[in-house]
Amino acid sequence: MSEDEIIITRHGTLASIGQEDWDACACPEAQEGSRPADPFTTYRFLKALEDSGSVGPGTGWEAHYLTAEQNGQVIACAPLYAKGHSQGEYIFDHNWAHAWERAGGRYYPKLQIAVPFTPVTGRRFLTRPGCEQAGQQALAQGAIQLTRQNGLSSLHATFCDADEWHAGPDLGLMQRTSQQFHWINEGYSSFDDFLGSLSSRKRKNIRKERATANDFGGEIVTLTGDGIKPHHWDAIWEFYQDTGARKWGQPYLTRAFFDIAHDTLRDDILLVLALRDDQPVAGAMNLIGRSALYGRYWGCVEHHACLHFELCYYRAMDFAISHRLQRIEAGAQGEHKLARGYLPVNTYSLHWVADDGFAEAIQSYLLAERDAVEQDIEIMTEYGPFRKPNVEDHE
Template identity: 40%
Template sequence: MVIKQINSMTEVSAVSWNNLVQNNDPFVCHEFLLALEQSGSISEANGWQSKHLLVFEQQELIAAMPLYLKNHSRGEYVFDQQWADAYYQSGIDYYPKWLNSIPFTPCQGQRILIKKGQDIPAVMKLCVDTIKEYSQQKNISSLHCLFPDYCQIEDLPQDMLIRTGVQFQWFNKNYRDFDDYLQSFTSRQRKNINKERRKVRQQGIQLQRLSGAEVTEQQWQVFYHFYEMTYLKRGQSAYLNIDFFQQLAQTMPEQILLVLANDEKAYVGAALSFIGQDALYGRYWGCYDEYHSLHFEACYYQGLEYCIEHNKQIFDSGAQGEHKISRGFKPINTYSAHWILNPDFAKLIADFLKHEQEMIQGYKQDCMQLLPFKALD
């Protein structure tokens, strides 16, 4: 096996890269990563240097690793700022660091793309050992693999520290329609959901679901204003720009689902999701004014209906959001893996993660008690 590092997705064939993608995962496909770079949503100037690894065997691409060199921790959804502060207080540089992840995307998936039939642990070890060697040579503090599939966690080298988190996801039990899904709820919770959906209709709001190919240029502009507003309300700038979304509309429209809400006079909100082989991924939402229950309708109920109608088994609605529990989203474990160059800090972080995991599991158990179903599975 021969390994090569590239500085842009333009240096690798889309066909060769996408042949390694499993489950039609939209976020690790060549088109998604290329749009991040070409739109300028990520760049060396804003702290994201593309440094992807390619693994070849007799000139055939057999593995690939999305990899970035970062000088901050923004846009990651696995928070290590305390670690960076500890380094700073000790007079040691934490940045730059290696990040094996999808920018701004807290969704689980392949983090090392490997052709079927290959020796997976051997390929992973080669990639991680290469990064370790670069780190020693260039004094780069660490490697962070965020939101890998659990099966990939098991095949990573043993000296990587595993961190556990919790997200909320929905699982399809072969529901016939949304009403059939609600039959699994307690009577009280079922009434609450129906009341929320009724409130949206009573405000004169209608919902429209569009595939990427159906979205007009004007509708993309509308969506982007809503998306940008979500960040501006928090005094922040949006991570992604309109060019990113417009490029995806051209290169992967079949994997885009846009929900638009209007009150007959104007659009009042929008939610954007991405479509995988068996999963729907809820990603971006925005609105100008607050409407009763509109967020729940656009971001969750419309997505749930889509999953049931199209036989999607999982609705991954992204990070955080305890309000999802009462709507049937179950707490599940997420993972990240970390290699730390400095042995003293590696031990300190390992101790921290051990205690953190105990709290995370307690939190997950508490969340399970709040699910709205008649009886827990």
């Protein structure tokens, strides 16, 4: 073995890698104790998924974490899973699976580099600083080789960042774009300052929604860190089960995940709860990054007009403004976010398909899809709630 050779290793558990090596690649900016840029790729978040049984046998998410080691040091790692379905991904390939199987093939299992159940943009090829190019190449080649050796249909890296997406063709991967709605903090000093950037009609509508929501008959509290108590997770679990049953058929996360989150993740979490007679009747769970707030789960046991908008969007904006966070990522889908100041942005994924003919067909589809996504973003941005330059706007 030459001195500079890179060794790729597959791991069935994060414990065999260790937190120090993983986080040195996933969140090197947090080594001095500051907040990670991306809370979802940290060892503690992915380990909570693993230890709680949210991923693993029987879930359709079987862990095969990759590490790239050079000169005795882990220089890169990736959260890789064998998928037995396409649930919990939010980059949809169901049509690919149907076409593959109609042609007589077996689409599942496939390999997926992703954070399970988490439609949040971030690095997927996690590298130590200074090892970006070598680490990305090694991980991509290792994942493709693993796909080939096991006779699997495909490899996917979903919600990768823009730099990785641009590097995709050099890594042998096809590029795909999708879109989400994000709220951008343009240096607002207050929520009223944000409202001042909107057209008069949208401004009035949001004020009306906030007034309606806050008149639900109780109080709204925001909690993070030690302000979150173990009993709060009972309410969050109840909300999550209700939402999961309506949207996905069954919840992705187990109850144990929330108990582990209380022990290891509560400093990364913001809960917004609506209390009536001191009992939670609705709530939203967010994760906090270094420069962004990530909306994750919402649910309720009582319906109150506009309370969803207040807890998920407006209180998140209040928090982002007061903590000088640059943006809010509110998750997948939801064109109703547009009227509330969330604008469409590109999200990215990368793909490798074993069959050359099928890969060629998908590549043609991806090029057409990319044009359609760009057109949608352009049109929706034009219909956004913000004031147009040189247009009079009266309260």
